[in-house]
Amino acid sequence: xxxxxxxLMSGRDYxxxxxxxxxxxxxxxxxxxxxxxxxxxxxQLLGRARQYLDDEPCTLNELRARLRKRFPKYDEQAIGxxxxxxxxxxxxxxxxxxxxxAPADFAVAESWLGxxxxxxxxxxxxxxxxxxxxxxxxVSDAQTWSGLTGLGPAFDTLGTKLRIFRDExxxxxxxxxxxxxxxxxxxxxxxxxxxxxxxxxxxxxxxxFLAPEHRSLVFMRNMQILPTFLVDGFVAGTWRVEQTTAGAxxxxxxxxxxxxxxxADLEREGKDLLRFIASEARAILxxxxxx
Numbered sequence: 465x466x467x468x469x470x471x472l473m474s475g476r477d478y479x480x481x482x483x484x485x486x487x488x489x490x491x492x493x494x495x496x497x498x499x500x501x502x503x504x505x506x507x508q509l510l511g512r513a514r515q516y517l518d519d520e521p522c523t524l525n526e527l528r529a530r531l532r533k534r535f536p537k538y539d540e541q542a543i544g545x546x547x548x549x550x551x552x553x554x555x556x557x558x559x560x561x562x563x564x565x566a567p568a569d570f571a572v573a574e575s576w577l578g579x580x581x582x583x584x585x586x587x588x589x590x591x592x593x594x595x596x597x598x599x600x601x602x603v604s605d606a607q608t609w610s611g612l613t614g615l616g617p618a619f620d621t622l623g624t625k626l627r628i629f630r631d632e633x634x635x636x637x638x639x640x641x642x643x644x645x646x647x648x649x650x651x652x653x654x655x656x657x658x659x660x661x662x663x664x665x666x667x668x669x670x671x672x673f674l675a676p677e678h679r680s681l682v683f684m685r686n687m688q689i690l691p692t693f694l695v696d697g698f699v700a701g702t703w704r705v706e707q708t709t710a711g712a713x714x715x716x717x718x719x720x721x722x723x724x725x726x727x728a729d730l731e732r733e734g735k736d737l738l739r740f741i742a743s744e745a746r747a748i749l750x751x752x753x754x755x
Contacts, residue, residue: 488611489549500539521556521569587618599639609666652697654729711747
């Protein structure tokens with residue numbers, strides 16, 4: 465889905481929005497494999513891939529190996545990108561603790577869900593779903609999240625169905641009419657975000673929640689995006705879990721000096737997080753590194 469990565473979403477949203485995202489996925493493939501994609505007969509390749517996956521869900525590596533035997537002249541990397549970006553797929557749940565084993569099995573979405581993927585453009589619905597999670601936001605923010613360009617007309621079509629505000633720089637911010645918009649004096653709760661979280665990736669102006677001087681501490685050069693925690697609505701540090709035979713520890717690395725109240729909130733929220741991640745651990749501990 466968005467940004468060619470895995471997303472947790474309802475089957476209804478997937479079926480309605482998948483075709484709208486397709487241009488982004490096709491563009492990603494073209495930029496990755498370039499000339500190697502021109503040799504592919506996409507209709508034959510995707511048809512055979514669909515047949516294999518309908519026979520039995522499998523990992524992408526297993527599928528690529530089968531397709532290589534059928535199309536020995538095709539570039540292996542191009543095969544993988546073509547299937548991942550042009551054939552609507554879903555990960556198949558397993559009996560593992562988190563519901564997916566690594567590497568996970570995939571299936572054709574329509575076959576697994578028993579319903580057809582809509583071929584209609586659903587940009588207005590996409591905008592609504594985005595604003596429900598991340599509004600108030602600009603058109604540029606929505607485009608950063610989705611990877612789509614030219615979303616302005618979709619906002620215009622929605623017109624009076626949206627509320628419009630202005631930020632400090634005079635930019636238009638759109639939101640759903642009934643969305644919660646707390647007053648500025650409301651204290652934002654402490655929260656822990658996982659790596660690659662949508663909040664971190666879903667705005668073109670990330671200074672709304674991440675100070676420019678801290679960006680390099682979250683966005684790594686190897687394209688890794690670290691887990692973070694929020695204090696008063698802003699990214700205030702990163703976190704990691706260390707597990708040993710003695711128990712599990714949540715290690716916090718703040719970007720600045722925090723108040724005692726902030727640390728108390730982080731410890732309380734952090735222990736809840738640890739109990740969720742490492743429910744079998746005999747001991748739970750929140751630790752902090754030097755600021």
